[in-house]
Amino acid sequence: MFWAVLADGCLDDRLKKGVCIPSTAVEELVIGAPVLMLAVVKAHAGETSVPVHLVAKLADRVSGETLSRREIEVLKLMAQGKSNKEIASALFISEGTVKSHGKAIFAKMNVVSRTEAVADATRRGLIRL
Numbered sequence: 001m002f003w004a005v006l007a008d009g010c011l012d013d014r015l016k017k018g019v020c021i022p023s024t025a026v027e028e029l030v031i032g033a034p035v036l037m038l039a040v041v042k043a044h045a046g047e048t049s050v051p052v053h054l055v056a057k058l059a060d061r062v063s064g065e066t067l068s069r070r071e072i073e074v075l076k077l078m079a080q081g082k083s084n085k086e087i088a089s090a091l092f093i094s095e096g097t098v099k100s101h102g103k104a105i106f107a108k109m110n111v112v113s114r115t116e117a118v119a120d121a122t123r124r125g126l127i128r129l
Contacts, residue, residue, distance in 0.1 A: 065108040066108075067105060067108055067109075067126065068104075070091075070101060071101050071104055071105050071108070072121075072126060072127065073091060074087055074091070074098060074101040074102065074105065075105055075117060075118065075121055075126070075127055076127050077090060077091070078102070078114045078117065078118060079118045079121070079122075079127055079129060084098045084099060084102070102114075105117055109121070
């Protein structure tokens with residue numbers, strides 16, 4: 001049995017179960033029963049089952065060095081458009097420390113500007129705008 005996504009983005013099984021799963025929640029638009037069954041068997045055995053096409057997306061999202069909690073706080077304030085002086089005041093640290101955190105953020109994220117850091121952090125799910 002195969003699940004097919006209809007034009008309105010719902011799986012055809014909704015007629016049997018009375019529910020609709022939006023296609024946006026399904027990376028693969030057509031899922032074969034054998035693939036689904038294998039995933040269930042692996043999950044039952046305590047293993048992880050990640051489709052190959054998602055591995056690259058996941059790797060991209062978690063690549064790079066991890067930012068510290070403080071660096072994320074600084075990054076969130078950068079995203080709000082705060083100056084180094086305003087960030088220092090909000091976090092009760094010196095402006096020099098804010099600059100140090102900024103340099104560490106840029107190096108870890110491999111970016112060259114605040115704008116690029118904020119955009120990349122948003123894409124990775126580290127911060128929300």
